[in-house]
Amino acid sequence: MARSNRALILLFVFFMPYISLFCQSETSDIEAMRVENISIEVGNDKKSQQSVSIRARMKTKEGSLFSQQDFDDDLKTLVQEFDRIEPEVIKKDGKVQITLKVYPKPYIKEIIWEGNKEESKSKLQKELGIKPGMIFDRQTFNKAFNKLKTYYIKHGFFEAELSYTLERDPAKNDVTIAIKIKEGHSGKIEKIVIRNVSKKERDEILELIFTKRYNFFTSWLTNEGTLNPEIMRHDELTIVNYLHNKGYAEAKVKAMAKPSKKSNRIIVVVDVDRGQEYTFGDIIVEDNKLFSKDQILSKVAFKSGDAYSPEAVRESVKAIYDLYGSKGYIDAIITPESILHPEKRVYDLRFKIVENERFRVGLIKVFGNAQTQTSVILHECFLVPGDIFNSTMMHNTEERLLNTGYFKNVNVYAVKTTRGQDAKVSFRDVHIEVEENPTTGHFSAGVGFSTTESVSFSLGFNENNFNSKGFATLFTKGLKSLRGGGEYLGVNATIGKKMLVYSLSWTKPYFMDTDWSVGFDVKKSRNSYSASDYTVKANSLQLFAFKNLNSFVRFNSHYRLTHSFIDLKHVSHAKRNRELIRESKNGGLISAVGASLTYDSTDNFVRPTRGLKSDLSAEFAGIGGDHSFFKFGYINTFFWSPYQFGIFRLRANAEFIKTAFGTKAKHIPMDERLYLGGEKMMRGYRYNYLGPKFHDKDHTPRGGNSLIFGSIDYDQYLFKKLDAFVFFDVGSVAFREFSIAPLRYTTGYGLKIKIMENAPIAVGMGYPLNPQSKRDVKRFFITFSTAF
Numbered sequence: 001m002a003r004s005n006r007a008l009i010l011l012f013v014f015f016m017p018y019i020s021l022f023c024q025s026e027t028s029d030i031e032a033m034r035v036e037n038i039s040i041e042v043g044n045d046k047k048s049q050q051s052v053s054i055r056a057r058m059k060t061k062e063g064s065l066f067s068q069q070d071f072d073d074d075l076k077t078l079v080q081e082f083d084r085i086e087p088e089v090i091k092k093d094g095k096v097q098i099t100l101k102v103y104p105k106p107y108i109k110e111i112i113w114e115g116n117k118e119e120s121k122s123k124l125q126k127e128l129g130i131k132p133g134m135i136f137d138r139q140t141f142n143k144a145f146n147k148l149k150t151y152y153i154k155h156g157f158f159e160a161e162l163s164y165t166l167e168r169d170p171a172k173n174d175v176t177i178a179i180k181i182k183e184g185h186s187g188k189i190e191k192i193v194i195r196n197v198s199k200k201e202r203d204e205i206l207e208l209i210f211t212k213r214y215n216f217f218t219s220w221l222t223n224e225g226t227l228n229p230e231i232m233r234h235d236e237l238t239i240v241n242y243l244h245n246k247g248y249a250e251a252k253v254k255a256m257a258k259p260s261k262k263s264n265r266i267i268v269v270v271d272v273d274r275g276q277e278y279t280f281g282d283i284i285v286e287d288n289k290l291f292s293k294d295q296i297l298s299k300v301a302f303k304s305g306d307a308y309s310p311e312a313v314r315e316s317v318k319a320i321y322d323l324y325g326s327k328g329y330i331d332a333i334i335t336p337e338s339i340l341h342p343e344k345r346v347y348d349l350r351f352k353i354v355e356n357e358r359f360r361v362g363l364i365k366v367f368g369n370a371q372t373q374t375s376v377i378l379h380e381c382f383l384v385p386g387d388i389f390n391s392t393m394m395h396n397t398e399e400r401l402l403n404t405g406y407f408k409n410v411n412v413y414a415v416k417t418t419r420g421q422d423a424k425v426s427f428r429d430v431h432i433e434v435e436e437n438p439t440t441g442h443f444s445a446g447v448g449f450s451t452t453e454s455v456s457f458s459l460g461f462n463e464n465n466f467n468s469k470g471f472a473t474l475f476t477k478g479l480k481s482l483r484g485g486g487e488y489l490g491v492n493a494t495i496g497k498k499m500l501v502y503s504l505s506w507t508k509p510y511f512m513d514t515d516w517s518v519g520f521d522v523k524k525s526r527n528s529y530s531a532s533d534y535t536v537k538a539n540s541l542q543l544f545a546f547k548n549l550n551s552f553v554r555f556n557s558h559y560r561l562t563h564s565f566i567d568l569k570h571v572s573h574a575k576r577n578r579e580l581i582r583e584s585k586n587g588g589l590i591s592a593v594g595a596s597l598t599y600d601s602t603d604n605f606v607r608p609t610r611g612l613k614s615d616l617s618a619e620f621a622g623i624g625g626d627h628s629f630f631k632f633g634y635i636n637t638f639f640w641s642p643y644q645f646g647i648f649r650l651r652a653n654a655e656f657i658k659t660a661f662g663t664k665a666k667h668i669p670m671d672e673r674l675y676l677g678g679e680k681m682m683r684g685y686r687y688n689y690l691g692p693k694f695h696d697k698d699h700t701p702r703g704g705n706s707l708i709f710g711s712i713d714y715d716q717y718l719f720k721k722l723d724a725f726v727f728f729d730v731g732s733v734a735f736r737e738f739s740i741a742p743l744r745y746t747t748g749y750g751l752k753i754k755i756m757e758n759a760p761i762a763v764g765m766g767y768p769l770n771p772q773s774k775r776d777v778k779r780f781f782i783t784f785s786t787a788f
Contacts, residue, residue: 035066036095042102043173054078054102066096078102105135109174115181118264119155124179127151136175145179152183158227159184187227187257188214190265196272203645205242209235211255211268212720224720227257227266236270243274247307250275278308281339281346287353291323296351299323308347313338320351325391330414330428331356359389362417362427368434369484372406372465376486379510380404383430389414394430401434406465406486409435440465440483448496448784456496463489468506486510488519500526511545518545533700534584536671538564554598560619562590564671580694583702586669588626594619602639609641620660621672628661629668645717650710657705658737665705665737673703676731679781681709683729684746684766689776691733691741699775704733708740715752723752725764745769748779760784 038060040051057077059070071089078085078100086101110132113121125131128144145164152160161182168175191213194202206212211232214225236253243251252273257266280302285293299319301312317334324332333354338347361383366374380400382393391414398412414428441463448456467485474481490505507519521542528535544558565587568580595618602611615635622628638650655674659665678687692702709731716724726749734741750764761784771777 030066030089030091030096031068033066033091033094033096035060035062035064035098036092037097038062039097039099040102041100043104050102050104054100060098071098081105104173105137106168107174108132108134108136108177109169109172110176112176112178113181114178116183118157118183118186119152124148124151136177141177148179152181155187155226157183157185158187158229185257185259185266186264188265189225189227189268190214190260190262192268192270194270194272196274201246205239205270207720208238208242211235214265215719215721227268232257232268239270239272241311243272245309245311247277247279247309248274249278249308276345278345278347280304280306280308281341281344281348284348284350285353286350288355290327290329290355296320296323296353313349317351320353322392324355325389326393328358328360328388328390329355330359330389330391357426359414359426359428361385361387361389362429364430364432366432366434368436370436371480371484372434372436373467373484373486375513376406376465376484376510377401377432377434379486379513381430381432389428397432401432404464404486406437406440407434408437409433456494456499458492458494460490460492462492466506468508498528516545516547518543520544533568533580534670535567536564537567538562538671552599552601554600556596556598556617558594559623560590560592560594560621561625562592563588564590564669566670579702580700583666583670583694586627586667587671588669589624590621590627590669590672591623591625592619592621592631593623594631596633608639609647610639612639613637622661622663627667627669627672628659628663629672630658630660631672632656632658647715649713649715651713653707653709655707656738659705665735668705670703674705674707674733675701675703676707676709676733677701677776679762679764679783681711681729682731682744682746682766683727683764683781684748684768684779685744685771685776686778690731690744690772692735699773702735704735704741705737706734706739706741708732708743721754723754723760725750725752727764727766729766744771750781 038055038058040054042050042054058074060067060074066089071087075085075087082102083105084103086103088099088101090097090099108130111125111128111130113124116124128148130141130144145162149160149162152162159182161184162179164177164179166175166177189211192206192211194205197205211227212224232255236255239253240251243253252275253270255268255270258269260267281304283297283300283302283304285296288296299322300316301319302309302316306312313336317336320334321332324330324334333356335352335354337350337352339350340347362385364378364381364383364385366377369377381397382400383390383397394412394414398410401407401410401412411431411433413431413433415431417427417429441461444458444460444462446458448458463483465483465485466487466489467482468487469485470477470481470483472481486509488505488507490503492501492503492505494501502524504522505519507517509517511518521540521544523540523542524538525540526535526537540560540562542558542560544556546554546556548554566584568584597616599612599614602608602613613636615633617631617633617635619631620629621631633653633655635653635655636651640648640650642648657665657668657672657674659668675688675691676682677685677690682690688701688703689699691704691707693699694702709729711727711729713725713727718724726747728745728747730743730745732741732743746766746768748764748766750762752760752762754760761782763782765779766781767779768777
């Protein structure tokens with residue numbers, strides 16, 4: 001039998017070329033013939049009207065020469081429309097006869113759902129997107145069915161099994177689809193239990209891992225709170241790494257999901273086996289000449305007896321390298337060597353140092369900037385040719401360039417140079433490679449809500465890499481000429497029931513290659529925040545210049561030109577308030593020049609946890625204009641975090657207005673005066689209502705010339721999307737100059753719901769302890785603003 005099989009194979013191989021030639025000859029013979037007849041049968045109907053439209057769409061025609069290519073194209077076209085096609089091509093009397101049997105795609109008669117308990121039929125039907133009465137297309141249905149599987153996984157049903165069957169009725173040309181579902185346990189996480197750890201460790205681990213508890217209010221937005229086995233495996237490694245850095249070098253972690261007593265919920269249990277704790281033993285430094293052992297050990301993040309931590313070793317190596325690199329020894333090599341004493345569970349650590357030679361900065365070259373000017377990039381560079389090389393400044397340059405937002409990627413590194421050098425001095429050139437963002441301009445739209453404004457909307461366009469000189473070549477190079485200058489341009493509008501603001505801003509850093517930044521703000525505004533009796537309308541222009549004196553202090557100067565006037569809303573009421581009528585006419589032109597010193601040592605621009613912000617300012621109005629006065633301000637905010645999940649914020653502000661050259665306190669325009677009250681300062685009071693009032697029944701705020709304000713806030717982290725806070729505010733506003741009115745006190749509490757990272761909703765209650773009037777009190781407050 002085996003021999004006969006081998007013989008058949010040999011015969012097939014021998015005759016294969018002849019069979020191929022015969023087929024080719026047959027095809028070429030057919031293609032030389034004319035098509036005598038094309039018969040089309042749709043289903044079992046030979047006279048269907050569809051056959052006419054099919055015939056019209058075909059490239060193959062009766063009476064034309066047969067083309068195999070055209071006929072294949074016809075079949076490809078028809079197979080997209082029909083369920084299946086049975087073609088037959090016959091050669092008869094030197095002519096070609098074609099018969100096509102095409103079967104229309106069936107209609108979906110019914111979709112039957114079986115086994116779904118946690119997810120409703122209507123939700124699943126909507127997710128599937130295919131309904132009874134539609135034409136059944138297998139490929140389209142399979143895509144929709146896979147989408148349904150993904151839906152179950154996304155909602156935490158990782159054990160779910162889905163399948164479907166088709167029941168076809170050829171007579172009616174329809175199908176009934178039965179979708180069978182085994183949901184298994186839901187992956188919505190009720191709680192995460194971590195065994196064999198302290199409460200502090202548990203809190204730190206929960207912050208590190210990606211697996212989170214399901215939260216009814218936020219999980220729909222964040223997609224957190226459902227079990228993902230792949231993420232849970234990653235979290236196991238994260239916890240192991242955490243324990244290794246606590247000294248538990250043999251730690252093992254196993255995470256598993258268990259059913260909860262609550263329906264549609266599971267519990268994630270993490271079993272931790274710490275093993276034995278390991279510590280650091282002797283710390284040895286070898287081959288150091290430039291720096292003493294004590295200088296090097298001062299950069300080491302641990303000492304003998306501390307828990308062994310691989311991360312602490314890595315940080316120490318980097319710190320020692322930075323010590324050498326900051327003095328020009330950028331080729332220094334620091335090699336850590338851990339020596340284990342198993343019986344003592346101790347790691348001795350030896351740092352071997354190869355210092356190598358010292359370098360100075362050579363040339364600085366920039367690559368990859370197609371639009372951003374090279375000078376703009378070099379302004380952000382901390383390194384200067386000829387100076388001692390500083391690796392820390394090189395890394396800071398890279399970080400600073402990334403923070404500009406102009407670039408997707410930045411790589412700053414030192415390279416060898418072959419140019420002529422003094423035998424006693426070695427150089428390293430600096431290469432700055434950048435990959436530009438396709439756009440640095442952003443359109444934005446936002447919505448805000450507060451108890452003061454109700455709802456407000458904002459629209460804007462901001463370009464962070466604007467080039468004002470590009471207007472000269474706008475018509476020849478197009479809009480791209482307006483990018484790359486490192487300037488800021490902002491056009492924004494805010495629209496609310498009590499507020500309308502249009503603004504145009506421009507800032508030019510490193511003006512004329514100096515450390516000064518210059519710019520202007522133009523603003524048109526209308527607001528009726530202060531009272532329902534009047535609206536303040538104003539147009540203003542501000543020219544400014546500022547310079548960073550060091551890493552913490554900035555000097556600011558400005559010239560301000562403002563024209564404002566008061567629009568009284570209720571004339572009949574205003575007639576009874578002569579004082580309001582008189583002072584509403586105090587608007588006019590303000591021409592002022594001012595300066596300030598700003599100190600900022602906070603650790604984060606958006607959400608600081610420690611450090612001080614302080615602003616000392618002075619302004620003189622009277623460089624022309626209709627009024628003359630001085631404004632002084634000293635505004636301070638101190639942040640302190642006693643531990644990881646709590647932040648204190650202390651504020652202390654003092655502001656004063658001093659009239660001059662014939663201007664009196666009652667002549668100061670109402671929009672220039674000082675006010676307190678609202679959800680930002682003196683919570684629990686109505687906006688601007690704390691302080692002097694006009695003498696009328698409605699107690700319209702008058703504003704003052706002296707303001708004192710202090711506040712203590714404590715913010716407590718509850719979980720990732722929720723903080724709680726308590727506060728105590730104290731303040732006063734006096735109409736007299738350099739005066740302190742009776743202090744008012746308020747206290748309260750609230751919640752910050754962090755639906756979006758930088759746009760929390762703050763909801764709270766304030767309780768004024770000694771209000772001047774009950775009309776000043778507004779206990780509930782809420783603020784929210786975000787861009788999208």
